[in-house]
Amino acid sequence: MSEIKILSAEQIESVFTLQDAVEAVEQAYVQKHTGGGQLWPMVFHEFEHGVADLDIKSGNLDAENVFGLKLVSWFGENPGKGHPALYGTILLFDQETGEPRALMNAGAITDLRTGAAGAIGAKYLARADSKRLLMVGCGGLAPSLIAATLYVMPGLERVLIASPRTPEKAARKLAEITDEVDRLLAACGRKRTAAIEAADCLEAAVRESDVILTATPSYAPLIRADWVRPGTHLSCVGADMAGKEELDAALFARAKAFGDDETQCLSVGECEIPHKSGILAGLSAEIGAVIAGAAPGRTSAKEITVFDSTGIALQDLASASVIVKKAASRAIGDTAAL
Amino acid sequence: MSEIKILSAEQIESVFTLQDAVEAVEQAYVQKHTGGGQLWPMVFHEFEHGVADLDIKSGNLDAENVFGLKLVSWFGENPGKGHPALYGTILLFDQETGEPRALMNAGAITDLRTGAAGAIGAKYLARADSKRLLMVGCGGLAPSLIAATLYVMPGLERVLIASPRTPEKAARKLAEITDEVDRLLAACGRKRTAAIEAADCLEAAVRESDVILTATPSYAPLIRADWVRPGTHLSCVGADMAGKEELDAALFARAKAFGDDETQCLSVGECEIPHKSGILAGLSAEIGAVIAGAAPGRTSAKEITVFDSTGIALQDLASASVIVKKAASRAIGDTAAL
Numbered sequence: 001m002s003e004i005k006i007l008s009a010e011q012i013e014s015v016f017t018l019q020d021a022v023e024a025v026e027q028a029y030v031q032k033h034t035g036g037g038q039l040w041p042m043v044f045h046e047f048e049h050g051v052a053d054l055d056i057k058s059g060n061l062d063a064e065n066v067f068g069l070k071l072v073s074w075f076g077e078n079p080g081k082g083h084p085a086l087y088g089t090i091l092l093f094d095q096e097t098g099e100p101r102a103l104m105n106a107g108a109i110t111d112l113r114t115g116a117a118g119a120i121g122a123k124y125l126a127r128a129d130s131k132r133l134l135m136v137g138c139g140g141l142a143p144s145l146i147a148a149t150l151y152v153m154p155g156l157e158r159v160l161i162a163s164p165r166t167p168e169k170a171a172r173k174l175a176e177i178t179d180e181v182d183r184l185l186a187a188c189g190r191k192r193t194a195a196i197e198a199a200d201c202l203e204a205a206v207r208e209s210d211v212i213l214t215a216t217p218s219y220a221p222l223i224r225a226d227w228v229r230p231g232t233h234l235s236c237v238g239a240d241m242a243g244k245e246e247l248d249a250a251l252f253a254r255a256k257a258f259g260d261d262e263t264q265c266l267s268v269g270e271c272e273i274p275h276k277s278g279i280l281a282g283l284s285a286e287i288g289a290v291i292a293g294a295a296p297g298r299t300s301a302k303e304i305t306v307f308d309s310t311g312i313a314l315q316d317l318a319s320a321s322v323i324v325k326k327a328a329s330r331a332i333g334d335t336a337a338l
Numbered sequence: 339m340s341e342i343k344i345l346s347a348e349q350i351e352s353v354f355t356l357q358d359a360v361e362a363v364e365q366a367y368v369q370k371h372t373g374g375g376q377l378w379p380m381v382f383h384e385f386e387h388g389v390a391d392l393d394i395k396s397g398n399l400d401a402e403n404v405f406g407l408k409l410v411s412w413f414g415e416n417p418g419k420g421h422p423a424l425y426g427t428i429l430l431f432d433q434e435t436g437e438p439r440a441l442m443n444a445g446a447i448t449d450l451r452t453g454a455a456g457a458i459g460a461k462y463l464a465r466a467d468s469k470r471l472l473m474v475g476c477g478g479l480a481p482s483l484i485a486a487t488l489y490v491m492p493g494l495e496r497v498l499i500a501s502p503r504t505p506e507k508a509a510r511k512l513a514e515i516t517d518e519v520d521r522l523l524a525a526c527g528r529k530r531t532a533a534i535e536a537a538d539c540l541e542a543a544v545r546e547s548d549v550i551l552t553a554t555p556s557y558a559p560l561i562r563a564d565w566v567r568p569g570t571h572l573s574c575v576g577a578d579m580a581g582k583e584e585l586d587a588a589l590f591a592r593a594k595a596f597g598d599d600e601t602q603c604l605s606v607g608e609c610e611i612p613h614k615s616g617i618l619a620g621l622s623a624e625i626g627a628v629i630a631g632a633a634p635g636r637t638s639a640k641e642i643t644v645f646d647s648t649g650i651a652l653q654d655l656a657s658a659s660v661i662v663k664k665a666a667s668r669a670i671g672d673t674a675a676l
Binding site: 008 | 405
């Protein structure tokens with residue numbers, strides 16, 4: 001008989017901070033680069049196209065001595081029935097024995113580790129003197145992306161938020177997003193200094209930004225190549241399946257592309273369409289190699305850099321590991337006999 | 339927030355009977371045949387060859403409105419460290435919404451559903467007048483295979499058990515296996531009438547048996563083709579990865595082969611080596627088609643039939659579903675907030 005720890009969304013939110021997420025995701029990227037972590041083949045199943053699907057991402061992470069999986073399902077008709085569209089569940093195992101260690105709600109983990117991913121792209125690829133941040137997309141990921149980027153780049157002075165399809169949404173969501181950013185920063189002992197405002201015009205906002213984060217479900221380019229000025233960095237987290245794109249593919253003709261996993265980036269990420277249309281041969285490097293100092297990132301103040309975050313199991317495993325340890329030290333979480 | 343049911347090995351053993359397992363596995367096989375259940379791609383990871391590996395089998399089962407996965411790991415050095423070599427965990431989800439429903443210890447489920455699989459092969463393919471059963475292998479699966487076969491074929495009069503590599507082990511394990519068979523039958527209201535004895539000689543036992551069950555980890559044939567008399571049925575559950583075999587490949591030149599999933603049978607099951615050596619083109623039918631009456635099974639008393647059970651996720655999902663329902667009706671199991 002095993003004993004397994006059960007951690008609910010609420011319990012995870014009470015211990016897991018952006019600082020934890022940034023440290024965990026950086027570790028995950030480096031482990032992927034050094035071979036200390038492996039991604040196993042992803043399972044994807046579509047119940048009905050555009051209505052319901054799921055994926056199972058799994059792998060192992062030597063540094064934390066764990067393996068595990070995350071199953072995330074999306075049932076688009078759920079909200080009409082009083083259920084959230086997304087459910088995510090993580091199972092974590094001991095890599096020494098195979099014994100199950102923890103069952104966790106993946107929702108809170110996914111939000112923070114995805115915010116951390118976009119921020120890490122900016123931390124390693126944006127110009128150090130960046131002042132202006134633009135968040136494209138006002139959905140559930142916006143607060144964690146903004147907060148994590150402010151956390152890793154404390155020199156940022158202004159944040160614009162833009163909703164490309166429904167521009168008035170940015171102003172409507174401004175207060176809610178700002179409050180959540182402040183809450184996330186406060187949880188790691190930080191107070192926001194950058195102003196957050198709604199953008200009036202996406203094009204103008206792109207033209208004056210140093211760092212751009214994108215997190216939309218778009219299947220068509222939102223940001224035109226000629227809007228992006230030299231020296232800009234873009235971290236894109238929206239594209240996670242074939243056909244999705246947020247950037248004009250032409251931008252990749254004059255940008256350096258980085259990503260979390262080259263195979264995923266070229267098959268389902270923001271790099272997919274530029275790659276398939278012959279504009280982009282491949283990544284300049286995976287981000288883990290840049291963090292580890294094994295590959296160059298930005299090499300001039302004029303370069304445009306793109307970080308394509310498709311999401312890898314190691315981010316979840318590294319995050320889940322730190323959560324299990326923090327929860328244990330504070331006696332948080334249920335324990336069940338299995 | 340979701341509520342998830344947690345069911346331990348002990349709780350599952352208290353509700354799940356061989357009768358349940360036989361009904362669930364028959365349903366799973368039929369659903370696979372009718373398309374009411376799908377197997378998703380299997381994930382297999384080898385940490386170190388011959389030392390530690392795992393697989394993740396997943397799929398969905400419309401009749402029970404569930405999807406889910408089973409992760410089974412094998413760490414060969416565990417017993418020396420005071421841990422079982424095998425750990426198995428099942429996660430079950432609601433197919434209407436994607437909401438997680440249950441986390442279950444897979445050990446007790448795997449034993450009974452595997453026993454039921456071998457028995458179902460015999461039920462549909464063995465001669466109805468079969469009297470003599472031979473169990474080849476005295477490991478953990480022997481009791482459930484014997485008991486399930488006695489359950490579905492109450493006309494059996496004698497059971498021999500044989501341990502091919504260490505013949506004296508059969509006599510040593512006889513009492514323990516017999517007790518466990520009796521316990522499993524008693525749990526579904528049956529009393530054993532067939533005598534159970536240890537075989538002195540594997541060849542002689544094979545020559546006089548009507549039904550043969552094999553469950554060993556063998557990588558070389560244990561049963562020679564010329565030992566098997568016309569009219570015999572063999573259900574083989576041992577081979578579950580490339581290279582494993584229990585039957586002389588030459589037997590397939592004069593036997594009709596059936597299986598749970600043709601792709602798995604021909605790539606990792608008992609049929610793999612006969613298929614790769616050109617003796618066996620493919621299955622006569624999947625067992626689900628035979629159960630559903632869509633394909634013939636045995637067509638004469640002289641035929642030799644083989645059922646190759648490689649194990650499919652639908653067996654686990656169907657079993658897990660019935661367990662969740664029985665446990666709920668008896669208020670068994672923990673509930674945790676997720």
